[in-house]
Amino acid sequence: KPTEHTDIAIIGAGPSGAAAAAWLAGRGHQVRVFERGHFPRFSIGESLLPQCMPHLEACGLLEFVANAGYQHKNGAAFCRREEYTAIDFRHKFSDGPGTTWQVERADFDQRLIEGAMTLGARVDFGVTVTDFDADPQAPGLEVVNEQGEQSRIQARFVLDASGYGRVLARLEQLDRPSSLAPRAALFTHVEDHITATDHDRDKILIGIHPQHPSIWYWLIPFSNGRASVGVVGEPERIDAVAADDSARLQALLGQEPRFARVLENSRPVRDVQRLAGYSADIERLHGPGFAILGNAGEFLDPVFSSGVTIALDSALRAAPLVERQLQGENIDWATQFEIPLREGVATFRDYVDAWYDGSLQTIIFHQRQEVRLREMIASVLAGYAWDTTNPYVAASRRRLKSLAERCAMDQQPG
Ligand code: FAD
Numbered sequence: 001k002p003t004e005h006t007d008i009a010i011i012g013a014g015p016s017g018a019a020a021a022a023w024l025a026g027r028g029h030q031v032r033v034f035e036r037g038h039f040p041r042f043s044i045g046e047s048l049l050p051q052c053m054p055h056l057e058a059c060g061l062l063e064f065v066a067n068a069g070y071q072h073k074n075g076a077a078f079c080r081r082e083e084y085t086a087i088d089f090r091h092k093f094s095d096g097p098g099t100t101w102q103v104e105r106a107d108f109d110q111r112l113i114e115g116a117m118t119l120g121a122r123v124d125f126g127v128t129v130t131d132f133d134a135d136p137q138a139p140g141l142e143v144v145n146e147q148g149e150q151s152r153i154q155a156r157f158v159l160d161a162s163g164y165g166r167v168l169a170r171l172e173q174l175d176r177p178s179s180l181a182p183r184a185a186l187f188t189h190v191e192d193h194i195t196a197t198d199h200d201r202d203k204i205l206i207g208i209h210p211q212h213p214s215i216w217y218w219l220i221p222f223s224n225g226r227a228s229v230g231v232v233g234e235p236e237r238i239d240a241v242a243a244d245d246s247a248r249l250q251a252l253l254g255q256e257p258r259f260a261r262v263l264e265n266s267r268p269v270r271d272v273q274r275l276a277g278y279s280a281d282i283e284r285l286h287g288p289g290f291a292i293l294g295n296a297g298e299f300l301d302p303v304f305s306s307g308v309t310i311a312l313d314s315a316l317r318a319a320p321l322v323e324r325q326l327q328g329e330n331i332d333w334a335t336q337f338e339i340p341l342r343e344g345v346a347t348f349r350d351y352v353d354a355w356y357d358g359s360l361q362t363i364i365f366h367q368r369q370e371v372r373l374r375e376m377i378a379s380v381l382a383g384y385a386w387d388t389t390n391p392y393v394a395a396s397r398r399r400l401k402s403l404a405e406r407c408a409m410d411q412q413p414g
Contacts, residue, residue, distance in 0.1 A: 001142075001152050003151070003152040003153075003154055004151060004152070004153055004154070005154045006032040006155050006156075007030040007155065008024055008155060008156065008322060009034065009141055009155035009157075009158045009159070010031065010032070010033040010034070010121075010158075010159045010161055011033075011034055011129045011141070011158070011159070011161060011162045011165070011167050012034075012035060012160070012162040012163055012165060012296065013035035013037075013113045013116075013123055013161075014043065014109055014161060014163050014294065014295075014311065015109060015112055015308050015311045015312055015315075016163075016295070016296070016311035016312065016315045017033055017035070017113075017159070017161030017162075017294075018033075018061065018112035019055065019056075019059040019061060019116075019311070019312050019315035019316060019319075020059075020159050020315040020316075020318060020319045021033050021116040021123070022059040022060050022061050022112070022115055022119050023058070023059040023315065023316065023319035023320070024323065025116060025119045025120035025121040026059070026120065027323060028120070029322075029326070031116075031120070031122065032121070032122045032123075032153065032155075033113070033121055033123040034127045034128070034141070034153070035125050035126075035127065036129075036165070037125065039113060040106035040109070040110040041106060041109070042270075043105035043109060044187060044228075044273075044275065044302075045305075045308055046102055046103055046105055046228045047073065047102050047204045047218070047228075048073065048100040048101050048103060048305070049089075049304075049305055049306065049309045049381075049382055049383030050089050050097045050100045050382045050383055051096065051383025051384055051385075052308055052309050052312055053096075053097040053100055054096055055315075055316055058316055059315065059319070060119055061112050061115045064112065064114065064115030064118070065101075065103075065108060065111050065112065068107065068111060070101035070108070070222075070223055071101060071103075071201065071202075071221055071223040072099060072223075073089075073101055073102050073204065074088060074089055074090055074098065074099045074202045074203065075090070075202070075203045075378075076203055076204050076205075076206060076305075076381055077200055077203040077204070077205045077206070078205075078206050078208070078361075078364050078365065079208070079256070079258045079259075080213075080361070080365060082257070083365050084198075084258070085365055085367075086200065087374070087377070089382040091374070091375055091378060092376075092378040093372075093376045093378070093379040093384075093387075093390050094382075094384035094387040094389075096384060098382065102204065102221060102223075102228075104222055104224075124143075126145055126146045127143050127144070127145050127146075128143065129142070130142045130144055130150075131171065132168060132172070132290070134287055134288045134289060136289050138154055138155070138156065138289070139155055139156075139157065139288070139289030140152055140154050140155070141153040141155065141158060155289075157289055157291075157322050157325060157326065158291075159290070159291055159318060159322070160290060160291070160293065160296045161293040161315070162296045163294060164278065164295060164299075165296065166280065166295075166296050167296065168287075168292055168296065169280070169282050169292065169296065172287060174282045174284060174292075175280070175282060176282055176283050177281065178279035178280050178281045178298075178299075179281070179349070180301055180349075180352065181234070181356075182235065182276065183232055183234060183278075184238055184274060184275065184276035185230055185231070185275045185278070185302065186230060186238065186248055186249040186252075186272055186274050187218075187228060187229065187231070187273055187275075188228075188230070188249065188269075188272045189226050189227070189228055189229075189268070189270045190226065190229055190263065190266040190267060190269060191226055191266060191267045192226060192227040192263065192266045193266055193267070194227070194262055194263070194265075194266075196261060201221040204218060204219070204305060205218070205219040206218055207256045207259050208361065209252070209256060212233065212237060214234060214237075214356060215231060215232065215233035215234075215237060215252065216231070216232055216303065217229070217232075217256055218230050218231075218232075219259065219262065229249075229253065229259075229263065229266070230249075231248075231253070232302060233252075245272045245273075246272040248272075278299055278302075279301060280295075280299050282297045282298055284334075285297045285298075285337065285338045285342075291321075292314075293311065293315050293318060294307075294311030294312075294315070295311060297314065298342075298345055300345070300349055300352050301352045301355075303355050304351055304355075304381055306348045306385070310341075310344070310345060310348070313386070317336075317337050317340065317341050321333065321336055321337055340386070343386060343388075344385040345385075346396075347380060347386070347396050348380075348385050350396040351381070351396065351400070354401075354404070359400055359401060359404030362404045362408050362411075363377065363400065363403055363404050364377075366407035366410065366411065369407075373403065377392055379392070380392055380393060
């Protein structure tokens, strides 16, 4: 088998791989990315958070997506039966941008990886990573192309950005079950034909099923008249609705009054797709000669659109450490990478848990919220989950619980 050499080998060309590749290549490092697919390729995960913007800028990729004409996004709207409320990300506690985009990932991911190539990364598409040799100084990858030709890549450091491929979690036996209950998502793209004047295209719309609050919907409009629509819930409950996924999605959308009304003229432009069991955790995010980024490590839940934010954040934490390690520094990956990364992920997890136990829904739909508190929560939903000066980051679980109790009491008649 031929052996090739590179300083940094990255598995996967999604947002986390592209961001790490761009940062490192932009600083003159030798970077190779191995991507099993061919871009553009469909990916779910289309609603970004404002925290993505400084991250894209920091890795040098913002300029490659800034003029793509993506749908502007300034917040999240929520509906439950006849209730409707919106959180505006521009009114938030933390510093940083308050707006971002809703993107078709086929286009977005392609622009990001082409940006990384412009900055000097070499990307091989149609090449799958099949094996890994852990070694602190000289980690190695086995790769195979579409002609079945195998080769060995000898690197000085490996970053696993393989998303749902979870290459190193599998090969290094690091998989660990998620604390979140298994859920399934059904989704498609539609020509949305939305004419409803009370629909705000600048926000993701999250709907809650009128009878089953654990089932929720998303509507993510794009700038080209299309939108991403989907539903998430326990697989048994979703399966009970109809005989096949397409009929299930249609029936469930029809059961939520606002979604049914807003999407009454929409036409699907893709087959309905199903993803299940996507929540995943991992023993550790680093090992001899490697670190794990984005979804290849831990993935929570789509409800707050935190996936790409965490993917970019992990890449931007890892890339400077890779540089320092290659320069001979001794890096403690636990304290400098994994622990701080996981702090923000834990904040998001508290919000996801609070969503599914109903307390966050109580808070979000509470009408008489103190402005400052709403800004603190808006900050986390905008992706600023690492800002520990925000009390709703620093003690998220406890504060969400007591705020939900106060909101519930306040809502009781009399
Ligand atoms: P990916 O984008 O998955 O990229 C990984 C790449 O690695 C892929 O291109 C793959 O082909 C490649 N690869 C895999 N295995 C191999 C291999 N063996 N060799 C070579 N290449 C390989 N996030 C948001 O931010 N906003 C949302 O609105 C949102 N909605 C979501 C809805 C649902 C239902 C789900 C399940 C997730 C959602 N997410 C959302 C999460 C989002 O999809 C991911 O967090 C994000 O794509 C992670 O990026 P990544 O770079 O880590 O991995």
